[in-house]
Amino acid sequence: MKPTTLQVELGDRGYPIHIGAGLLTQSALYAPHLTGRIALVTNDVVAPLYADRLLASLGPAGSDAIRVILPDGEARKDWSSLERIYAALLAESADRKTVVIALGGGVVGDVAGFAAATYQRGIACIQVPTTLLAQVDSSVGGKTAINHPLGKNMIGAFHQPRVVIADTATLATLPPREFAAGLAEVAKHGAIRDLEFLAWIEANVAALVARDPVALEHAIRRSCEIKAAIVAQDERETGVRALLNFGHTFGHAIESALGHGTWLHGEAVAAGMVLAARLSARIGRIAEADVQRLEHLLAALGLPVKAPAITPERWMEFMGRDKKNQGGRITFVLLDALGRASVVRDAPDSALREVLAAA
Numbered sequence: 001m002k003p004t005t006l007q008v009e010l011g012d013r014g015y016p017i018h019i020g021a022g023l024l025t026q027s028a029l030y031a032p033h034l035t036g037r038i039a040l041v042t043n044d045v046v047a048p049l050y051a052d053r054l055l056a057s058l059g060p061a062g063s064d065a066i067r068v069i070l071p072d073g074e075a076r077k078d079w080s081s082l083e084r085i086y087a088a089l090l091a092e093s094a095d096r097k098t099v100v101i102a103l104g105g106g107v108v109g110d111v112a113g114f115a116a117a118t119y120q121r122g123i124a125c126i127q128v129p130t131t132l133l134a135q136v137d138s139s140v141g142g143k144t145a146i147n148h149p150l151g152k153n154m155i156g157a158f159h160q161p162r163v164v165i166a167d168t169a170t171l172a173t174l175p176p177r178e179f180a181a182g183l184a185e186v187a188k189h190g191a192i193r194d195l196e197f198l199a200w201i202e203a204n205v206a207a208l209v210a211r212d213p214v215a216l217e218h219a220i221r222r223s224c225e226i227k228a229a230i231v232a233q234d235e236r237e238t239g240v241r242a243l244l245n246f247g248h249t250f251g252h253a254i255e256s257a258l259g260h261g262t263w264l265h266g267e268a269v270a271a272g273m274v275l276a277a278r279l280s281a282r283i284g285r286i287a288e289a290d291v292q293r294l295e296h297l298l299a300a301l302g303l304p305v306k307a308p309a310i311t312p313e314r315w316m317e318f319m320g321r322d323k324k325n326q327g328g329r330i331t332f333v334l335l336d337a338l339g340r341a342s343v344v345r346d347a348p349d350s351a352l353r354e355v356l357a358a359a
C-alpha cells in the first residue's frame with residue numbers, strides 16, 4: 001500500500017499528516033524541517049522497539065540527538081515528565097532551532113508537545129505516533145497538555161506540530177487493550193460527523209479488530225480527515241472543535257475520579273459516549289435505538305460500555321471542572337442523530353441525574 005498524505009489547512013501553521021507502513025525508516029524524507037538539533041522524546045516501552053530505527057533513518061542528525069526516555073503511563077503525564085524534558089534540553093543547551101520529536105502514544109505526544117510549546121517560548125515539534133489512538137487523534141490538532149490530580153489535561157497549550165508521521169506498521173506491537181482504546185476515538189469520529197463512516201466501521205468490525213492493514217489504513221485516514229477539517233475550521237475550540245469532545249465530559253471524569261491511568265482514555269471515552277448518547281435520548285434528541293446501536297458497536301470493538309461506580313457528587317465535581325463549561329453550567333456534546341452532534345449548554349440537571357443514577 002502506498003503512503004497517504006493529508007494536509008491540515010491552517011495557513012502558515014498548516015502541516016502534512018503522512019500515513020503508511022514503514023514510514024519510520026524513511027523519516028528524513030517526511031521531515032525536511034530538521035534544520036536544528038533533534039530532541040527525541042519517547043518512553044521506556046517504545047524506546048527499545050522504535051527509537052534506534054527512527055534515529056538511524058535520520059543519519060548524522062539522528063546520532064547526535066538528545067534522547068529523553070520517560071517512564072511509561074498516563075500517571076506520568078505530569079509535571080515530573082515535563083521537568084525531565086526541560087532538564088535534558090537545558091543540560092544539552094538546546095536552542096530555539098531544536099526540534100522535538102515525540103515518538104509514542106498520546107501521553108508522550110501530549111507531554112512532549114507541551115514541552116515544545118513552552119521551552120524558550122516555543123520550539124518546533126514533530127509527532128511520530130505509534131498507538132492507534134495517537135494516529136487517529138492525538139497527534140493531529142495541536143492540543144498538548146499534562147494532567148493535574150484534580151482534572152485531565154488541565155495545564156497545556158495549543159501548539160501545532162510541523163508534520164505528523166504515522167507508521168502503521170508500529171501498530172503490530174500494540175497490546176490489544178490499547179488497540180481497542182484507539183478504536184473508541186475512531187468510532188467517535190463517525191458518531192459526531194459521518195454516519196457513512198460509522199456504518200463502515202460496523203461492517204468492518206472483524207477486520208478492524210484483526211488489524212487488517214487495509215481496514216486500518218482507511219480508519220486512520222478517515223479519522224484524520226474528519227479531525228483535520230474540524231481543526232482547520234476552529235483551531236482553538238471556540239465552536240465546532242468541541243464536537244471532538246463527544247464522550248469526554250463523562251470520560252475525563254471517569255479517568256480523574258478513578259485516578260489517571262486506571263481506565264485507559266479510550267475506554268473512558270467509550271463509556272462516556274454511551275452516557276452522552278443516553279442523555280441525548282433522555283431529552284429527546286435521538287431515539288433509544290440509536291443509543292443501542294452505538295453501544296453495540298463499541299462493545300463489538302472490545303470497549304467497556306458501562307461506566308464504573310462513581311458517586312453523583314464525584315461525577316459532578318469532575319464534570320464541573322470540564323474545560324467546555326461556561327458560567328458554571330456543565331457543557332455536553334450530544335447527538336442530534338448518529339453522525340451529527342451539537343454542543344449543549346442547557347441539558348436539564350434532572351435528566352443528567354437520571355442518566356447518572358442508571359449508569
Ligand SMILES: NC(=O)c1ccc[n+]([C@@H]2O[C@H](COP(=O)([O-])OP(=O)(O)OC[C@H]3O[C@@H](n4cnc5c(N)ncnc54)[C@H](O)[C@@H]3O)[C@@H](O)[C@H]2O)c1
Nearest residue numbers: 045105106107108130131133134137138143170173174265
Ligand atoms: N492531544 C489530543 O488531541 C489528544 C487526543 C486524544 C487523546 N489524547 C491523550 O492521549 C493519551 C492516550 O494516548 P494512548 O492511548 O496512545 O496511550 P499511551 O500513550 O499511554 O500509549 C498506550 C500504551 O502503549 C504503549 N505503546 C505505544 N506505542 C506502542 C507500540 N507501537 N507498541 C507497543 N506499545 C506501545 C505505551 O508505552 C503505553 O503503554 C491520553 O492522555 C489522552 O488524554 C490527546
Ligand SMILES: O=C(O)C(=O)C[C@@H](O)[C@H](O)[C@H](O)COP(=O)(O)O
Nearest residue numbers: 137141143152153241244245248323
Ligand atoms: O482534539 C480535540 O479537540 C479533542 O477534543 C480530541 C480528544 O479526543 C482529546 O482527548 C483531547 O485531548 C481532549 O481535549 P480537552 O480539551 O477536553 O482536554
Ligand SMILES: [Zn+2]
Nearest residue numbers: 185248265269
Ligand atoms: Zn480523546
